Amino acid sequence: MRTDIFARLDREPEPPKIEIPRMSRTRLALFGGTSVFYLAIVVAVLASTWLVLIDWKVMLFRPYQQWPELHAPLDYFVVLGQRGPTAVMVAAWLGWRSWRQHTLRPLLVLGTALLLLNVTVGAVKIGLGRLGPHYATQIGSAELFAGGDIFPSGHTANAVVTWGILSYLATTPRARRYLSALSAVVALGVGLTTVYLGTHWLSDVLLGWAAGLLILLGLPWCEPLIGRAEVAILSARDRLRERLREGR
Template sequence: MQTPPVDSPPTPPRPRTALGLTWTLAACSALLLTLVAVEWGPLIRLDDDIAATTHRWAVDEPHVTQVMRVLTDWVWDTWTMRLLCAAVVLWLWFRRGDRWTAVWLGATCLLGSLLQQVLKAAVDRPRPVWPDPVDSAHYAAFPSGHAMTATFVCGLLVWLVHYYGASPALRRAVWAVAAVSVAGVGVTRVWLGVHWATDVAGGWLLGVLVTVLAVLVHRRRHP
């Protein structure tokens, strides 16, 4: 039997507000994807400038670069985020008894990961190439899988702690960890020279879009 949420879940946004946010995010994501796909000059030059600067820093600061590797490969890796999502799915299923939300969370994470791979294959953007690389990565660049996965996993978990009426202290802590994780993983990907800045921006936008769409689906079932 499903255990109902306690305390006061966050007030749902007005339908028009939620719909407007969804369309805005979708439009921004589509615009950025299009500009990247057609290799719009000003955007490419901006990416080149940012990449050249951060790569120089990465080469000049090997100790910082090593920390960035640990953070991106272990703390904020896509599989770390997926395992976190799986752990919450199990908690929802067995401890909360909220099987619908458990399935919803697992399905959202799965579909978000599939969307990421489809877009990578469709855009097929090359990653930065360096004569003296400090790290390496595989597959196409846009969008950043690390940034997108961290964004929708953290976004969904932030929403869930509000939905279940967690204490203000816990909500603030989760918000802080989520914000640092989402911003931090983007910084590591650009610092290590394995993504362009717009790959990360695209991952953030798409991650927020996945989160908003998932919350709208959940609220249709539990208004």
């Protein structure tokens, strides 16, 4: 009989009971407040208010020219907001957790969040068609409905969702606090980096933060569907295994 520590740890669930986040009153209040903030940013840009003027002031200030020594390291840092590399990194970690805990939930939650991100952010990007700072045509204009796709900032929203999902799936309050702080710092840094590089307006980033946060806050509504999907997938796996055994 194997008694070494690796044998005891082999695919042993950790922890034995995983608490699934619920849609609490606090979460509902945060979701409502973030929704109001999201709509306020969209209206402010549509109406070409003071927010658009701030966008132009920051753009014309050209931070990448003011502090050129930051350009090289921030070019690497902003990758933490790119969907492909971040999805692969986080999926690898959550895949290991799924294997250890005998559950597909971590991967299904990630997949659900990324699907919601692509649909919601992509639809607004295409619908509003805003041009980025490097392609702007008229000073003071919101540059909407011009065939662009940068409002809200996809890098920023992706950083919020991809790294925030680690906090959402944390199994202890302490881990949740640390991961929440870490994901917030990364998302804040990625958003501000896109402004520094001149690839996004400041309002793009504000809307990206709100868009990503809305997805994280709304995930508990998706948990019943995620649970049913897991049962269906595992049942299909078991049926396939049974057929393979019968075919031997």
